Amino acid sequence: MSVVVPECCDDLKRERGRCLFNKEELTNILDGGPKLTEKRRRIEKMLINTPELFDDVSPDYLSHEDRYSNELRKATQLMTTLEKNGFTYNDAVTTGTGLWLLMDGNPLSLHISMFLDTIKGQSNPQQLQEWLPLAEKFKIIGTYAQTELGHGTFVRGLETTATYDSTTKEFVLHSPTITATKWWPGALGKTSNHAVVMAQLYLGGKCYGPHIFMVQLRDLETHRTLPGIVVGEIGPRLGMNSNDNGFLQFNHHRIPLTNMFMKHSQVTEDGKYVKPLHSKLSYGTMVQTRVGIVYHASRELSRALIIAIRYSAVRHQSEMVPGDPEPQILDYQTQQYKLLPHLASFFALRFSARALLEVFIGTSAGLGSGKMNMLPELHALSSGLKAVATNDAVKGTDICRLACGGHGYLSSSNLPRIYTAIAAGITYEGENTVLFLQVARYLIKSFRASSQGQTLPFSVSYLRVQPPSSHAPLMSDRGLVDALGAGVRWMVGEAERRLQQLVDSGHSPHAAWNACSVHLVQCADAHTRYYICEQFVDAVSKLGETVSSGVHEVLRQLCRLYILHRVIQTAGILLRCGAVDGKALTSIEEEECHLLATLRIQAVSIVDAIDIKDVFLKSTLGAWDGNVYQRIYEEAQKSPLNKSDVTQGYYQYLRPLMKANL
Numbered sequence: 180m181s182v183v184v185p186e187c188c189d190d191l192k193r194e195r196g197r198c199l200f201n202k203e204e205l206t207n208i209l210d211g212g213p214k215l216t217e218k219r220r221r222i223e224k225m226l227i228n229t230p231e232l233f234d235d236v237s238p239d240y241l242s243h244e245d246r247y248s249n250e251l252r253k254a255t256q257l258m259t260t261l262e263k264n265g266f267t268y269n270d271a272v273t274t275g276t277g278l279w280l281l282m283d284g285n286p287l288s289l290h291i292s293m294f295l296d297t298i299k300g301q302s303n304p305q306q307l308q309e310w311l312p313l314a315e316k317f318k319i320i321g322t323y324a325q326t327e328l329g330h331g332t333f334v335r336g337l338e339t340t341a342t343y344d345s346t347t348k349e350f351v352l353h354s355p356t357i358t359a360t361k362w363w364p365g366a367l368g369k370t371s372n373h374a375v376v377m378a379q380l381y382l383g384g385k386c387y388g389p390h391i392f393m394v395q396l397r398d399l400e401t402h403r404t405l406p407g408i409v410v411g412e413i414g415p416r417l418g419m420n421s422n423d424n425g426f427l428q429f430n431h432h433r434i435p436l437t438n439m440f441m442k443h444s445q446v447t448e449d450g451k452y453v454k455p456l457h458s459k460l461s462y463g464t465m466v467q468t469r470v471g472i473v474y475h476a477s478r479e480l481s482r483a484l485i486i487a488i489r490y491s492a493v494r495h496q497s498e499m500v501p502g503d504p505e506p507q508i509l510d511y512q513t514q515q516y517k518l519l520p521h522l523a524s525f526f527a528l529r530f531s532a533r534a535l536l537e538v539f540i541g542t543s544a545g546l547g548s549g550k551m552n553m554l555p556e557l558h559a560l561s562s563g564l565k566a567v568a569t570n571d572a573v574k575g576t577d578i579c580r581l582a583c584g585g586h587g588y589l590s591s592s593n594l595p596r597i598y599t600a601i602a603a604g605i606t607y608e609g610e611n612t613v614l615f616l617q618v619a620r621y622l623i624k625s626f627r628a629s630s631q632g633q634t635l636p637f638s639v640s641y642l643r644v645q646p647p648s649s650h651a652p653l654m655s656d657r658g659l660v661d662a663l664g665a666g667v668r669w670m671v672g673e674a675e676r677r678l679q680q681l682v683d684s685g686h687s688p689h690a691a692w693n694a695c696s697v698h699l700v701q702c703a704d705a706h707t708r709y710y711i712c713e714q715f716v717d718a719v720s721k722l723g724e725t726v727s728s729g730v731h732e733v734l735r736q737l738c739r740l741y742i743l744h745r746v747i748q749t750a751g752i753l754l755r756c757g758a759v760d761g762k763a764l765t766s767i768e769e770e771e772c773h774l775l776a777t778l779r780i781q782a783v784s785i786v787d788a789i790d791i792k793d794v795f796l797k798s799t800l801g802a803w804d805g806n807v808y809q810r811i812y813e814e815a816q817k818s819p820l821n822k823s824d825v826t827q828g829y830y831q832y833l834r835p836l837m838k839a840n841l
């Protein structure tokens with residue numbers, strides 16, 4: 180398959196003709212630099228030239244089993260294509276390209292993410308030497324098996340046990356109850372022959388909490404399940420049904436002592452426990468995956484936005500002025516209000532994902548030299564950003580679907596598949612409410628520490644009880660971000676006051692926490708969004724020194740829209756704490772509407788600059804050429820129901836009904 184850039188329709192040609200900025204420059208910024216754009220395009224070209232990676236038939240028309248096999252065929256083809264051409268699967272993940280060919284539930288995604296990451300992050304040197312080459316070369320294929328039927332969120336409540344037997348130097352893995360059954364892990368049902376398993380460690384009758392174990396599940400020749408293990412697939416889900424999410428039970432299954440991951444905590448041959456430097460180091464794979472999910476969510480949102488904004492420029496409906504031609508629906512202010520704030524969100528999330536990755540890299544380097552002090556901040560930032568990014572990507576994708584009217588509901592728009600894939604992100608890798616409550620815990624601790632005069636880490640330093648007065652004028656970007664910060668400080672102070680009041684009136688701290696948890700989640704959400712605003716403003720101001728004025732202007736407008744929108748969303752809080760007044764809010768609302776009209780002019784060019792090719796968008800509505808109606812029509816012809824004029828169902832059911840004497 181070769182990349183042919185087709186002539187686009189008149190509407191899109193006109194839109195593209197209005198572009199006042201250098202698209203390639205914006206593309207480079209989004210990719211992280213021209214070299215990364217070039218690398219992404221090389222990978223794309225290679226993938227596009229591999230016809231086996233593309234579906235002949237939509238997965239919607241396949242049986243459950245064929246759907247899985249087809250995705251597995253493409254996943255294995257993807258891995259071998261990358262390998263043969265000198266790329267790693269990580270290259271395909273970090274550029275998004277590989278994932279988009281497989282986002283119906285790639286059965287190798289858990290292997291290349293959490294299984295490999297656990298081996299890299301939790302192994303001692305011997306284990307690393309033994310397992311990493313096998314896993315990297317797909318000699319063993321694995322998943323991350325933590326969640327059980329009874330517990331997902333509360334990791335300490337897991338019931339699978341790993342009891343050490345010092346006489347044989349083995350752990351005995353066991354699922355004592357039905358609720359101890361591992362449930363959900365991607366690719367566990369039929370694909371994986373290994374799993375990293377989270378289980379309660381028992382030594383000499385004492386429980387030491389959840390620890391991670393490498394467990395072989397299937398024979399490496401026959402792929403049959405090993406004795407002492409029951410494994411299978413959990414059945415259809417809301418989306419990503421080409422994956423084989425699975426279940427797993429152990430019946431006193433034995434593994435060697437050396438199969439406990441021993442980088443951070445160890446068990447000696449005689450059954451002694453050596454503690455880790457920090458009790459949550461074994462949660463490291465989850466933190467790393469949350470960091471990746473922020474990128475992933477922004478990428479999925481960008482696909483939905485490209486589809487909806489191009490479609491909105493092609494679709495004409497109704498009359499704006501009686502008797503005039505039907506306008507492009509993108510000209511309606513309400514349509515701009517649906518889509519453009521989410522376009523701004525995509526940019527905000529992309530810059531924040533990059534900032535988070537830097538915190539992750541810095542913290543990981545510190546851990547390597549025994550420094551644990553940055554771990555709580557990384558946990559809070561990664562939890563908050565994972566939650567905001569997935570919440571916003573899901574909401575934004577659904578708005579994109581709604582913005583496309585009826586056609587957005589078509590499978591061939593690809594919006595339903597993007598939606599169901601990213602919707603899972605709200606739940607997996609830490610359910611979002613639960614993650615926000617972890618952030619809230621960090622905020623309250625920080626607020627209290629600050630009241631006692633302690634210095635706070637960078638992301639919460641604005642919570643200081645006596646903040647230095649801001650010198651930025653209120654209506655500047657910085658001034659509005661400061662106002663948002665003042666709002667969060669007020670919210671956290673209010674939460675702390677309510678918690679204290681409840682404790683003072685006789686409630687236990689835990690009961691008080693639960694009684695304030697709605698407000699606490701709002702604090703965590705507001706704090707994370709304040710952090711995102713800060714990252715966006717900083718990134719745009721730094722870029723101002725290096726990019727052309729056209730690109731800088733577009734970024735400045737998007738950043739401004741993001742901040743204005745956020746201020747309006749938070750108006751109630753900001754009024755209550757006196758950070759803004761009604762007059763300021765009125766002018767902010769007016770400015771937002773004005774900005775929508777300004778950004779609308781170049782909206783198609785901005786989404787073009789995200790640079791996702793048609794083969795990765797997979798949408799009848801969002802293709803580069805805007806040839807929407809022809810594509811929708813052609814796609815409908817592929818329905819199996821259209822193979823014959825009269826279906827079997829007519830003879831079997833409809834005709835008898837029509838002939839019956841009712």
Ligand SMILES: CC/C=C\C/C=C\C/C=C\CCCC(=O)SCCNC(=O)CCNC(=O)[C@H](O)C(C)(C)COP(=O)(O)OP(=O)(O)OC[C@H]1O[C@@H](n2cnc3c(N)ncnc32)[C@H](O)[C@@H]1OP(=O)(O)O
Nearest residue numbers: 325331332333334335459462471472475558607608609620
């Ligand atoms: C690259 C990816 C790209 C695309 C993705 C595509 C496909 C991937 C598809 C699917 C992947 C999905 C896989 C999964 O879902 S795997 C399962 C994930 N499960 C979870 O995330 C469980 C969520 N629950 C938890 O993380 C924890 O149980 C908890 C809610 C955080 C509570 O932990 P618990 O042990 O009970 O803690 P407490 O005793 O309550 O103590 C809290 C205490 O610990 C601190 N803490 C907690 N976690 C961490 C951490 N990770 N790092 C540092 N510190 C941590 C917490 O702050 C608190 O500290 P205090 O000082 O306040 O006590």
Ligand SMILES: Cc1cc2nc3c(=O)[nH]c(=O)nc-3n(C[C@H](O)[C@H](O)[C@H](O)COP(=O)(O)OP(=O)(O)OC[C@H]3O[C@@H](n4cnc5c(N)ncnc54)[C@H](O)[C@@H]3O)c2cc1C
Nearest residue numbers: 323324325326330331332363364365603606607608609612
């Ligand atoms: C598509 C998909 C793929 C997955 N892949 C994997 C995988 O590869 N490996 C793996 O191990 N797991 C996997 N999971 C499981 C996933 O990690 C869990 O479903 C997730 O962590 C949520 O846990 P839960 O299902 O127990 O929800 P619950 O914790 O039961 O949540 C239900 C409700 O209770 C609320 N709640 C729970 N605890 C609290 C609390 N402390 N305070 C307030 N409210 C609370 C939640 O907010 C939520 O509203 C996957 C899940 C999905 C959907």
